[in-house]
Amino acid sequence: MKGYRMPDIHLDSTDRAILTRLQRDGRIANxxxxxxxxxxxxxCLRRTKALEAQGVIAGYRAELDRDRLGLGLTVFVELKAARHSREVSRQVEAELTAIPAVVACHLVSGDADFFVEAVVPSLAVYEEVLLDHILAIEGVTSVRSSFALRTVLSRGPLPLDASLSKGTRSS
Incomplete structure (x- = not known):
């Protein structure tokens, strides 16, 4: 496939330990x-800087409490595109990622073409986002919305130890 290559990053157990700890607390002092x-x-600093330089650590950010900020409604939106082409996909992606309420967007296989996560303060605001932005995207033919009743896990760390590749989760 054009443009595809296997990652050439090798992580030893120390690198994985650094990454695991930084996922829990990105502000920890070196x-x-x-x-x-x-x-x-x-x-430790040399290894952390190397992981940053290799792009394994993509950045650091603060996690915000959606409810405390008045953004208590999470909506998952499945979109279908009129045509399956790179051009249509890029246009839909560009317009979706320009909507401030959109916090995640995935090109997917299955019944939908895109799976979007949006965060808004209320159903009335989501209606505006849906009607004025999402349905206004040329090439979108179908939209299906699902609302989160309760968030169980939203920001779990990436599984970096060997036991997780076998389908178990450790804390």
Missing amino acids: VDLAEQISLSPSS
Whole structure:
């Protein structure tokens, strides 16, 4: 396939320990991180900087409480496109990602072409987003919305240890 290549990143157990800990607390001081994974601070910093340079660590950000910010309604939207082409897909992607309420967007297989997660303060605001933005996208032929009743897990860390590849979850 054009443009596809296997990742050339090799993570040893120390790299995985750094990444696992940083996923739980991206603000941890390097000296504390180094102590928790039994490395010298200089070695830990060097490895962390290398993971950043390789793009394994894509960035750091604050996690915000949606409810406390008045964004308590999470909507999952399945979209179908009129035609399946790279051009239509790029146009729909560009317009979806320009909508501030959209916090995640995936091109998917199955009954829908796109799966979107939107966060809004109320059903009335979602109606505006749906009618004024999503349904206004040229090429969108069908929309189906589902509403989250309760969030069970929304920001789990990526599974980096070997036991998780066998279908088990550890804490």
